[in-house]
């Protein structure tokens with residue numbers, strides 16, 4: 001079959017990646033989508049069962065650090081687009097093992113960039129019709145101050161802005177022109193990879209685009225991250241380890257809304273631009289955790305709030321960033337994107353999904369996972 005385009009999506013077996021792969025495979029039967037993933041602890045092909053037999057989908061198990069394999073794959077498959085999500089993504093792991101983060105996030109991105117540059121440069125049409133899209137995080141900007149602990153009215157709203165909870169915890173937001181100030185080994189490695197991507201545009205003319213997104217939530221997130229971990233713990237009445245005082249603020253975006261933004265930017269974003277993607281949806285951890293407890297309890301038929309006593313304050317994360325809040329006005333104004341889902345709807349869907357998919361949860365939380373958690377929390 002002749003495809004109009006061939007796109008590699010790296011990290012397609014991970015949390016955000018599987019939603020992006022699913023969207024592209026279903027929406028663009030005329031594209032060949034190659035999911036390139038090493039299948040680390042965070043990658044799971046069970047996340048893609050519903051599309052694995054589609055004629056325009058192919059899975060390749062490979063490490064993004066393996067330059068030779070990537071370069072050959074690009075030549076063999078005539079790849080004209082890369083959407084790069086593969087990364088080590090968990091801050092707590094980066095604090096324990098920074099080397100793996102530098103290796104995957106920096107060297108892996110560099111090897112993809114070099115493979116794309118060498119292959120596309122060798123073609124008669126060179127960069128024409130090509131695109132290297134790098135997915136990054138808002139954490140590269142560092143932390144914002146939490147100047148308004150009770151919350152203020154934010155200067156923007158969207159159709160999906162929650163009526164009950166539409167607050168900002170400070171008057172400053174992350175915009176695309178901010179200086180990078182990463183604090184964790186994770187965000188330092190992501191920042192470094194972003195710099196390499198821009199350097200490949202500025203030095204060689206590689207057609208790149210970078211986006212920096214806020215915290216995602218939704219189905220298929222590995223349960224080391226706050227939302228799936230806590231939903232599972234509430235279900236099994238296990239303690240909820242809240243770092244510090246639970247006052248840290250994150251800006252939450254439903255993962256399918258991120259995937260929609262990626263689709264739009266891949267096709268319509270301007271070369272060499274950066275776009276911030278956010279939920280316009282700030283929550284203090286402790287408030288969010290209370291919503292999770294109430295939702296799980298209600299859906300399981302327990303008296304609402306019955307599990308509040310699971311909240312357990314533990315030693316704070318080292319270098320814990322206080323507040324993240326994205327201003328995605330540029331993306332809204334230039335390309336017309338905004339979140340589609342109100343947070344209350346998104347959380348309800350998410351909690352339901354984890355409660356309905358206990359088998360998925362059991363599969364990903366067996367073996368090595370248990371040991372990781374025992375090591376992680378034994379001193380708390």
Ligand code: NAD
Pocket residue numbers: 010011012013014015016017036037038039040041042043044062063064065084085086087088089090104108135136137138190212213214215216217222
């Ligand atoms: P994830 O940890 O769930 O998935 C990462 C995927 O990458 C896994 O499938 C894993 O097997 C694969 N991978 C890891 N190392 C690899 C390697 N060396 N070669 C090939 N594949 C490898 O991550 P996620 O939460 O889906 O995040 C995806 C991307 O989005 C990351 O780049 C992350 O920095 C970024 N991001 C995430 C969030 C979030 O809230 N999760 C927010 C903003 C940006």
Ligand code: TYD
Pocket residue numbers: 091092215224225226227229241242243248249250285317
């Ligand atoms: P996380 O999901 O790890 O995302 P990130 O650190 O990339 O923002 O954490 C979200 C917030 O929840 C963050 O402020 C740390 C906090 N947190 C806890 O309080 N307890 C936990 O067990 C975890 C995993 C996170």
